[in-house]
Amino acid sequence: MASAIKDHTAVEKPKDLPPLLSKKFNITDVKQDALKWNKEWEAAIASSTAADVLKEISHFLDDSFFTPKDIELFHEDLRSVQDRVAEILRSLFNEGHFDTIWLLLNVAEKRRHILEGLKGASEAPTLWGQDCRALCPEVTVSNLLSQGGKGFIDFLTRVLEISESSIKPAFLPNSWWEQASNLPNPWNKFIDECFPLIEHHASHFVLSSALSIVGDITNRSEGMKGVLHIMENTEGYVARSLAQAKSTFRDKPLIRCENCTKTPEDIGQGVRFMVCSVCKTKLNFEVHYCSQSCQKQDWSLHKKACVKKPVSKGLRGTKGDSLWAFGDSDPAVELIRNLGKKEGRGLTSLRDIGVNPCKGKRSPAAERQAEMLEANRNVDYFLFTASGETVRFVIDDPGARMIFRINRGVIMTQTGDTGLDAMGEYMVKLMSGYPGLSRDIILKQLCEEHGADTTKQIVRLERKSRECGKSTFIEGWLKDSSNVFGDWAWLGSL
Numbered sequence: 231m232a233s234a235i236k237d238h239t240a241v242e243k244p245k246d247l248p249p250l251l252s253k254k255f256n257i258t259d260v261k262q263d264a265l266k267w268n269k270e271w272e273a274a275i276a277s278s279t280a281a282d283v284l285k286e287i288s289h290f291l292d293d294s295f296f297t298p299k300d301i302e303l304f305h306e307d308l309r310s311v312q313d314r315v316a317e318i319l320r321s322l323f324n325e326g327h328f329d330t331i332w333l334l335l336n337v338a339e340k341r342r343h344i345l346e347g348l349k350g351a352s353e354a355p356t357l358w359g360q361d362c363r364a365l366c367p368e369v370t371v372s373n374l375l376s377q378g379g380k381g382f383i384d385f386l387t388r389v390l391e392i393s394e395s396s397i398k399p400a401f402l403p404n405s406w407w408e409q410a411s412n413l414p415n416p417w418n419k420f421i422d423e424c425f426p427l428i429e430h431h432a433s434h435f436v437l438s439s440a441l442s443i444v445g446d447i448t449n450r451s452e453g454m455k456g457v458l459h460i461m462e463n464t465e466g467y468v469a470r471s472l473a474q475a476k477s478t479f480r481d482k483p484l485i486r487c488e489n490c491t492k493t494p495e496d497i498g499q500g501v502r503f504m505v506c507s508v509c510k511t512k513l514n515f516e517v518h519y520c521s522q523s524c525q526k527q528d529w530s531l532h533k534k535a536c537v538k539k540p541v542s543k544g545l546r547g548t549k550g551d552s553l554w555a556f557g558d559s560d561p562a563v564e565l566i567r568n569l570g571k572k573e574g575r576g577l578t579s580l581r582d583i584g585v586n587p588c589k590g591k592r593s594p595a596a597e598r599q600a601e602m603l604e605a606n607r608n609v610d611y612f613l614f615t616a617s618g619e620t621v622r623f624v625i626d627d628p629g630a631r632m633i634f635r636i637n638r639g640v641i642m643t644q645t646g647d648t649g650l651d652a653m654g655e656y657m658v659k660l661m662s663g664y665p666g667l668s669r670d671i672i673l674k675q676l677c678e679e680h681g682a683d684t685t686k687q688i689v690r691l692e693r694k695s696r697e698c699g700k701s702t703f704i705e706g707w708l709k710d711s712s713n714v715f716g717d718w719a720w721l722g723s724l
């Protein structure tokens with residue numbers, strides 16, 4: 231009888247599996263070179279099948295190695311780790327800015343945190359240490375860095391959802407698991423024992439990577455400083471929309487069929503796209519087709535430029551689209567694209583960030599401003615002297631111009647009231663000394679256009695900028711954001 235009573239004070243730890251796969255794949259020691267270690271693991275994961283992995287471990291997964299007691303302990307331990315993970319993720323996501331901070335980090339920093347997570351998971355007291363990686367093809371640096379780091383946020387979100395959906399040890403199915411469940415006997419009888427291996431690894435990965443990020447935020451580490459600066463000095467929506475834009479950047483242009491506009495992924499099944507061979511050889515220019523029939527159908531259009539000029543339709547996301555680096559989901563980019571479309575031409579410069587139709591009701595003064603701006607795309611704003619003469623305000627710096635115009639778009643379409651202060655402060659600073667203009671004249675005009683509250687908003691921002699030692703919000707923001715976005719040189723191509 232006595233032996234059946236569970237001894238809660240004893241320290242019990244399930245047995246460990248010996249390292250099998252890390253040995254088999256000859257993986258470098260993580261302490262020696264973490265990047266190399268990860269690269270070798272990613273290659274091993276990509277080249278091995280679920281059956282390969284199960285073959286290695288199957289004889290450890292039957293009753294001769296683990297007793298039911300071991301398994302029970304293992305499940306208890308897993309659930310307690312999952313509870314901790316859920317608690318941390320909930321608090322991170324409730325803080326509100328976690329995903330924005332993450333997306334704004336530069337890629338080297340993101341990679342470092344993910345590596346910390348993987349290292350932590352491999353060193354954690356799980357049953358199988360780093361060998362668990364072979365069962366978790368989704369938890370890789372390349373996967374989690376996908377879409378500018380959105381892959382990581384999506385993963386955390388799914389982990390949290392699944393942990394909250396059950397009080398039992400939660401299971402997030404992955405592609406390895408799906409492959410393994412479709413294997414014939416005897417392999418598929420072991421997969422139930424594999425789920426704690428997968429989940430333990432995933433949970434410890436989340437714990438370690440989150441700890442690494444939170445540590446950097448708390449200590450204002452070198453790599454985190456620039457991002458925190460933006461978060462503290464920017465209206466939330468600007469930081470959010472920039473983070474969003476960053477996450478949808480493409481690293482290379484898409485290939486689309488010039489006729490049906492489909493991408494190779496749309497068609498699938500390893501389809502080989504063709505190029506117009508004369509354009510390729512004579513102009514070194516590629517016009518893509520998914521099939522001969524598409525090429526035939528498009529000929530009447532393509533023949534006008536074929537061999538003469540490197541001209542394509544500039545389909546969305548392809549090399550010929552000046553905004554190819556941007557993904558599809560960013561509203562600011564959509565705004566720019568649609569503008570180009572409305573005019574019946576592609577966007578060729580920042581001047582095309584116009585003001586768009588108003589969603590609310592503009593004052594008569596703002597209505598006049600919008601009409602003048604639409605008619606004069608080179609001008610960033612029209613100011614008026616006391617005697618009613620028009621002064622064209624034009625910004626040279628491409629970064630400042632973009633921020634100014636995004637703010638302008640929000641205000642003139644009345645889709646939000648933030649950004650008016652930044653726009654006003656910038657014009658007051660740059661234009662007050664202009665012949666015929668003064669601070670008061672500019673403020674009076676802006677109040678007429680955007681409401682009596684405008685001056686108060688601008689003065690408040692001026693005070694804030696002074697306190698932060700900045701000339702204006704827009705200039706300070708550009709300086710800070712260069713840590714995250716580089717020098718805005720990419721805008722030069724617009």
Ligand SMILES: [Zn+2]
Pocket residue numbers: 487488489490491492519520521524
């Ligand atoms: Zn086609």
Ligand SMILES: [Zn+2]
Pocket residue numbers: 506507508509510517532535536537
């Ligand atoms: Zn051609």
